Amino acid sequence: MAAPWRLLLLLLLLLTLAPQACALTSEPAPRFRNLRLEPNELRLSWDGDVTSGSRQVHCQKGSNSPVRAPRRRPYCTFASLSLCHVTNFSVFLEEDPGSAAWIQFPESDTDRASAATDLHCWVHDVDVMTCRWGRGPGADEHAQYRMWWRDAALGRDRDRECAHYDVTDAQGAHLGCRVDLATLLPTHHVTVTVTGGGASCSDISVDLQRVEVLTPPVLAAVCNGSEEARLRWEMRSHFYHSFQYELQINKTSESHFRALIPGSASFRVRAKPMAEAQFSDWSHAVRLDCAPAAAERKHVTVMAAALAALGAGLLVLGTLLLCRR
Ligand SMILES: *[C@@H]1O[C@H](CO)[C@@H](O)[C@H](O)[C@H]1NC(C)=O
Ligand SMILES: *[C@@H]1O[C@H](CO)[C@@H](O)[C@H](O)[C@H]1NC(C)=O
Ligand SMILES: *[C@@H]1O[C@H](CO)[C@@H](O)[C@H](O)[C@H]1NC(C)=O
Numbered sequence: 001m002a003a004p005w006r007l008l009l010l011l012l013l014l015l016t017l018a019p020q021a022c023a024l025t026s027e028p029a030p031r032f033r034n035l036r037l038e039p040n041e042l043r044l045s046w047d048g049d050v051t052s053g054s055r056q057v058h059c060q061k062g063s064n065s066p067v068r069a070p071r072r073r074p075y076c077t078f079a080s081l082s083l084c085h086v087t088n089f090s091v092f093l094e095e096d097p098g099s100a101a102w103i104q105f106p107e108s109d110t111d112r113a114s115a116a117t118d119l120h121c122w123v124h125d126v127d128v129m130t131c132r133w134g135r136g137p138g139a140d141e142h143a144q145y146r147m148w149w150r151d152a153a154l155g156r157d158r159d160r161e162c163a164h165y166d167v168t169d170a171q172g173a174h175l176g177c178r179v180d181l182a183t184l185l186p187t188h189h190v191t192v193t194v195t196g197g198g199a200s201c202s203d204i205s206v207d208l209q210r211v212e213v214l215t216p217p218v219l220a221a222v223c224n225g226s227e228e229a230r231l232r233w234e235m236r237s238h239f240y241h242s243f244q245y246e247l248q249i250n251k252t253s254e255s256h257f258r259a260l261i262p263g264s265a266s267f268r269v270r271a272k273p274m275a276e277a278q279f280s281d282w283s284h285a286v287r288l289d290c291a292p293a294a295a296e297r298k299h300v301t302v303m304a305a306a307l308a309a310l311g312a313g314l315l316v317l318g319t320l321l322l323c324r325r
Helices: 002-026 294-308 312-324
Strands: 033-038 044-048 059-061 075-077 086-091 094-104 115-124 128-133 145-151 165-168 174-180 189-196 204-206 218-224 228-234 243-251 264-273 286-289
Touching: 033 086, 033 094, 044 086, 059 075, 115 204, 128 145, 145 174, 165 286, 218 264, 218 286, 228 264
Parallel strands: none
Antiparallel strands: 033 044, 044 075, 059 086, 086 094, 115 128, 128 174, 145 189, 165 174, 189 204, 218 228, 243 264, 264 286
């Protein structure tokens, strides 16, 4: 009497367990097989069953923030990658960091001690990129270094060599380069490589906008009669186009301030891109004396300058005349 009931219970149990068992086996843990780097495409690729559109695949280069793989594609693309420094590339499912697979690229770097150290570049004076590096501690004393640059999206075959090495150490090794920005633009993202010293190289990826040290605006100020001063400034950058300005006016002749009659004043201006927090340095200060007598004094000053050519004694006379007015 009990046997058929037990059979029925067992059957029910099997029926309720079955769908769960199926669910567990129909979605196996994804595997990232044959992980490889395709340097010319700046791609980390894999074979395998990780194509599910619902599961987000992330790739990570070194300690940088992860990037997402395009939907249903077995690869991630990076904005740049190093061909010199051994870097850890990993791929994993966003919700399951335990799924990670990783490789190193390039695989080895046996001669790092000879390679250039501390390679860094910055943009300054609007039109110039300067790069500096140090001699590798393991480089022999006759080592020579050469610097190359290319669009970060392109391969080594597009490298161009530095045309102006501007720092050389006592043993004659190049340790710096100056690149005219006009030769880089319109590229904003370049890879700079230093070879030499040994078999290894050093490279960095440079976002030109981020490394720009803003050049202060160029300020010009003139008196417009005794009524007003005309200030004009020009700000230049190849990477920012919208600025906020701060103008500083120091009044020296009066204790109050009227915009239209500046009297004696000095001015300077600085700028910052709208979206940034950091201002450029101040421009040079420009002094003006727009007092009513300015026009006459200017005349005398010119005369005094002309007299100066005749000798110091006459110059003193000219200055005395100026002071007596
Ligand atoms: C590379 O990165 C993965 C994931 O972050 C990590 O598990 C692995 O240990 C790293 N390998 C090396 C050699 O650092
Ligand atoms: C002053 O500015 C006016 C225009 O506002 C111009 O016509 C005049 O020539 C200027 N004077 C001087 C001395 O620059
Ligand atoms: C204004 O005065 C301050 C304090 O003396 C000085 O640091 C600054 O350079 C002056 N600015 C100009 C435009 O001359």
